[in-house]
Amino acid sequence: MxxxxxxxxxxxxxxxxxxxxxxxxxxxxxxxxxxxxxxxxxxxxxxxxxxxxxxxxxxxxxxxxxxxxxxxxxxxxxxxxxxxxxxxxxxxxxxxxxxxxxxxxxxxxxxxxxxxxxxxxxxxxxxxxxxxxxxxxxxxxxxxxxxxxxxxxxxxxxxxxxxxxxxxxxxxxxxxxxxxxxxxxxxxxxxxxxxxxxxxxxxxxxxxxxxxxxxxxxxQIYHHNVSYRFDCTFKSWYMRLKDLYLQNYNFKNNEVVEVFKDFFDDKVCNLETYLRLDDYSMIEFMKKTSEEDDEVLRDFSDRMINRRFLAVSTNIEQEKLNSWKNNVKKEYQKYYFDKIDKITLTIYSKDEEKKKIYFIKEDGSLVEMSEISEILREVTTNIEKNLFVFVNDNVQ
CATH class of the missing domain: 1.10.3210.10 (Hypothetical protein af1432)
Structure with missing residues (x-):
């Protein structure tokens, strides 16, 4: 024991x-x-x-x-x-x-x-x-x-x-x-x-x-803007890495490419390779890609390592967004600008039987929670929001 x-x-x-x-x-x-x-x-x-x-x-x-x-x-x-x-x-x-x-x-x-x-x-x-x-x-x-x-x-x-x-x-x-x-x-x-x-x-x-x-x-925690900023920056780092692979880019370090090859080819990753992946190895890969000649890959590698994530906002003026886009080459804009549609937050779901919560009534029968909970009757159970993703290094 x-x-x-x-x-x-x-x-x-x-x-x-x-x-x-x-x-x-x-x-x-x-x-x-x-x-x-x-x-x-x-x-x-x-x-x-x-x-x-x-x-x-x-x-x-x-x-x-x-x-x-x-x-x-x-x-x-x-x-x-x-x-x-x-x-x-x-x-x-x-x-x-x-x-x-x-x-x-x-x-x-x-x-x-x-x-x-x-x-x-x-x-x-x-x-x-x-x-x-x-x-x-x-x-x-x-x-x-x-x-x-x-x-x-x-x-x-x-x-x-x-x-x-x-x-x-x-x-x-x-x-x-x-x-x-x-x-x-x-x-x-x-x-x-x-x-x-x-x-x-x-x-x-x-x-x-x-x-x-x-x-x-x-x-407060799981949908925090910085978490989304981290996710979006990581996604752009990977997207640039994959695009370079598909363009037959000559990488200085092929180890990163070999590890991600199945992902690049939209295949199921070999389990032995997958088990090599953890936070430590990913950070090391980003350090290695920060030494590549490609300016976009270098930039996103540095952003991931040094917490310079892309910015996000639920609302942004189109004029301001356009001015920011003008500062980025057109062929690179897809890495620096995006939109996440319909992020849904559900308090309680009763759409599937396995997701329902049941209580035992005095007579021994079962009653589903939404039928007896005052909270679920009073509170909106679904909340949706959209997020704009953009580059703005003044956002901390």
Whole structure:
């Protein structure tokens, strides 16, 4: 038995040898080198926590759910171990800078790479088989296709261990207090009914607080303008790199090209190559591309390294935008100017069955949250905005 001292959950007990072995795999250790919030670290100096710590946190939150006597009595030992593993591994496929990397990895998102790591020729796969855990069972929980839908909902639903941990963790590390959730009360009032994760009505206010906390975290943290500026600058760096590759540009350093070749060709990246990618390697690639002769690639490399990101705004005068464009060569304007349409922020979604939150009524039947929540009746649940992207080095 081992303990991990966590700044969010305190002592995290590692009781299962399979969990300890998975943590020690090279694929899981790679998560130490991937910052959880990507561009958020450039707004909040303390937000340098990693996907590694988040995955440990999700494992711990699921452990707390499974300690709930009602839930514990309805799950066998194999399923208990499998869902803990799924929680631990759910983000193992994330690329550098977390979600930022998905702006360029169009062929596959991080969830698909996660499944590839679990089912592929990896240390993770070997550990699972060594401990007689079917990798497909773990993959099915993460994909939300396991026959026991309750296990799926613990890892991926509108109120799951993933969201509970990242809201708490991101709130603590950014220094804001919007997501001060009543975690223990929510878990204490959780129940397993009809293979669904449901809650007693006395937890309604705590769940409403969770949704409001999530809303404010998205407004203040996840949708922060600097995060978008980081994403857009990274996207332009990559776009210029790809364009030069397609133009048969003679790179001084071919290592960067070799690593990104599958992405340039819009293919699924070879898993061995993909696992070489983390925040550290990306920064090193940018240092190397800052030495290329191409002025645009050099500029974006420097912007990424030294926090000179492109600017964004929800509103900009066309005349001012045109004057800025006139300062950039026409063939380069696509790298420095863009528009992001319809960024949507949803407080609560009931479009899909798996995303609905249910409460137990006095007669034992279930009621969907929007039918009993005053908050959801009073608050607009969908907010949209557009963003203009432009070059303005006076914006900090």
């Amino acid at each position: 081992e303990y991990i001292r966590d700044n969010v959950h305190g002592d995290v007990k590692i009781e299962e040898s399979v969990i300890a072995d998975l943590i020690n795999t090279s694929e899981f250790q790679r998560l130490r080198r991937i910052i959880q919030l990507g561009g958020g670290q450039f707004v909040f100096p303390g937000a340098n926590h990693t996907r590694f710590s988040h995955c440990i946190g999700v494992y711990q939150v699921i452990r707390k759910f499974l300690a709930n006597e009602d839930i514990k009595s309805q799950i066998n030992n194999y399923d208990r171990k499998t869902v803990l593993i799924a929680g631990l591994l759910h983000d193992i496929g994330h690329g550098p800078f977390s979600h930022t990397f998905e702006k360029i990895s169009k062929a596959q998102q991080h969830e698909v790479y996660t499944i590839d790591i679990i089912l592929g020729n990896t240390q993770v796969n070997s550990v699972l088989k060594k401990h007689l855990i079917d990798p497909n069972d773990v993959a099915n929980i993460i994909n939300g296709t396991h026959k026991n839908t309750f296990l799926n909902s613990l890892v991926s639903s509108q109120l799951d261990a993933d969201r509970l941990d990242y809201l708490l963790r991101d709130s603590i590390n950014t220094g804001v207090d919007y997501a001060n959730l009543d975690l223990d009360w929510i878990i204490r009032n959780a129940r397993c009914k009809d293979k669904k994760l449901v809650f007693r009505k006395k937890a309604l206010y705590a769940v409403e607080n969770f949704l409001l906390g999530r809303f404010f975290m998205f407004k």
